[in-house]
Amino acid sequence: MAEGVTPRSEDYSRWYQDIIREAELADYGPVRGTMVIRPYGYAIWENIQKALDRRFKATGHRNAYFPMFIPYSFIEKEKAHVEGFSPELALVTIGGGKELEEPLVVRPTSETIINYMFAKWVQSYRDLPLLINQWANVVRWEMRTRPFLRTLEFLWQEGHTAHATYEDAEEEALRMIELYRDFAENEGAVPVVVGRKSRIERFAGALHTYTMEAMMGDKKALQAGTSHNLGQNFAKAFGIQFLDENNELQYAWQTSWGVSTRFVGAVIMVHGDDQGLRLPPRLAPIQVVIVPIWRKDAEREAVEQAAHRICEQLENAGIRVHLDDRAEHTPGWKFNFWEMKGVPVRIEIGPRDVAKGAFVLARRDMPGKEGKTFDHPIEEAAARVGALLNEIQRNLLEQARTFRDANIHDVRTYDELREVIAAGGWALGYWAGSDDDERRVKEETGATLRCFPFEQPGEPGTCLMTGREANEVAIFAKAY
RNA sequence: CGGGGCGUAGCUCAGCCCGGUUAGAGCGCGGCGUUUGGGACGCCGAGGCCGGAGGUUCGAAUCCUCUCGCCCCGACCA
Incomplete structure (x- = not known):
């Protein structure tokens, strides 16, 4: 953490x-x-x-x-x-x-x-x-x-x-x-x-x-x-x-x-997660951070030269990139720092990579080692990073959608609505209640009628509150 | 507006109950040196009207009264 x-x-x-x-x-x-x-x-x-x-x-x-x-x-x-x-x-x-x-x-x-x-x-x-x-x-x-x-x-x-x-x-x-x-x-x-x-x-x-x-x-x-x-x-x-x-x-x-x-x-x-922000690439102020890694001064020059080459390539490709060449912090510290800031992609480049003409990619939407891939050729930096940014943008939406869909529950009765709300989810059900019925839900459960979604079942059903025929489903949830 | 919490170093807090050395710690900050592939370490250093006002006392960060502010949780709202 x-x-x-x-x-x-x-x-x-x-x-x-x-x-x-x-x-x-x-x-x-x-x-x-x-x-x-x-x-x-x-x-x-x-x-x-x-x-x-x-x-x-x-x-x-x-x-x-x-x-x-x-x-x-x-x-x-x-x-x-x-x-x-x-x-x-x-x-x-x-x-x-x-x-x-x-x-x-x-x-x-x-x-x-x-x-x-x-x-x-x-x-x-x-x-x-x-x-x-x-x-x-x-x-x-x-x-x-x-x-x-x-x-x-x-x-x-x-x-x-x-x-x-x-x-x-x-x-x-x-x-x-x-x-x-x-x-x-x-x-x-x-x-x-x-x-x-x-x-x-x-x-x-x-x-x-x-x-x-x-x-x-x-x-x-x-x-x-x-x-x-x-x-x-x-x-x-x-x-x-x-x-x-x-x-x-x-x-x-x-x-x-x-x-x-x-x-x-x-x-x-x-x-966001317990490591910090996770920003979608298209809104991220910094899309890629480059962290150069070196021990001795002898290694430093070659590593920073390679880092600059990558940085320039990405800039030319219109990617918002930042090279963190501060000497006062260790690579590990920088990893945590930029993860907190939600930067979608991190490039790590050290002596071992430079020797191979390659760099390491780490993606913020996957934790730790799981999100790291190795041996990307330096000449292909722009293409590799561009593709990864698109993939992360897509994956963040996908993750959020999966989470959301798993927490929207169909309800047929007021009791079911109460249960769903008490468990913290969103309740979706047919609604033909009055203003007072709606206020009652709020008073008794803390949830409000968020909206009648445009996407509807297309057939009438039974109102969860009144039992009358209802033409629409509504979503109830606790809200900010 | 109700309920709870907190105001002490830049930040997070300890100290307050039971008043008494020069008010502390960790982090951060500055200097020097060693370090650097997942939050390095050593040494030196700077930094405080203890939220404010009254009071009690020989003596108040500490006790009492009042006040101001902020945060959290609820009622209203993008």
Whole structure:
């Protein structure tokens, strides 16, 4: 086991905190519930940003930036919205030493201010669709905080779009949750269940909320991204109107969707083990670390020369590589250090390898010796490493999916649901219960209705709670 | 907001019960030397208003009161 890290099996919450500290992802800020994202953690976020932003651009969205301060009156304009958010608002009441006439809200999300602006920009059906994204920080005064998963301030992207018809907005909301799924699985190697939120769980002010739910290493669910069809609720509150082809005034149909720094937490908890982080190659700030090994100064030069040659080859191939040639640490120490940091591939090269013109590959997704292969020719470094990175990316997703599928259980009755939840798994069963039935499950088991998965059996069944005919299955789980 | 825990060196903590030398350890940090294929070792060294304010006492890290902060667990939430 790694030094300074509580084993996952002993105390998962402690393990999570230990990993964040030891891998230097983040540190606690001076204000309760705040955190500093350290360079290594931020580099992961930057890779998440790049992967998402590329996809947003490819689907026609453009980035913009809206102010952090929102007039309090804006928040009050949409009834469900204000009810949803008012408990967790941070208000600014003094500015420049003077009491403000109207308090300012530090944005908990930007629907209101963005839609205020949209109302100015949208006049005609020709202005639609309006497809905007912003990268920003938001503030929600949470009671219970955890690094990355829930902090008073967090970073995210929030997409906001306006469309001419309900169908267009619905299509957009679905397109974006699918985009998120593709991102989560193909970049983060995080398998997700995509589906629709229940009335109770959906976003304050939305018609439909779509979600992707991921299973963490302790089998708790994490909402890793959401996409909302907002209908015309905000358009009506903010007067976003346009003239259609028939010269008739219509309210716009809207969506919003977001993924946050919480996703970093998902990557930690889906892949991490008792040795530390395990990063999917596509999000890893460093994909390959080279550890040169030598005893005597006489050996040093030849080894480091070979190490540099490999390093250069990998760089030229576009691989993010780091050569750890520090003299103050032993190879063994470096192995542990970079394993803690979750670097997917390690190259070891010592005198014996140099003599053969070869190097050793060690993969982070397999423990110890099992993950080591020998005698890779130096000239083939780029090809060998490239292939291994792809293999690791694939394998991490596979491992996570196997774990998840083994812990989702079909249930037919409420008793079965209780059993599954008590054992810590996810319960999948037919559901046609009321809002109160859903609340009862939460009260009695601690589990919430995570979503009605898009993937359905295709035939009706019997509701586990009411015994009535149900058209859909739902997933219940304890969640972060 | 309830319940629990913790504030002593950069970090993790001991010391506190039962007040009394110059406040300690491990890790980390700096220097020198030996080392380096899975967390090396020796020697030397730097580093503390013991969270804050009151009080008790000849004397407080230690006892009392108040306060501030952080963490964990629960109720609300991306």
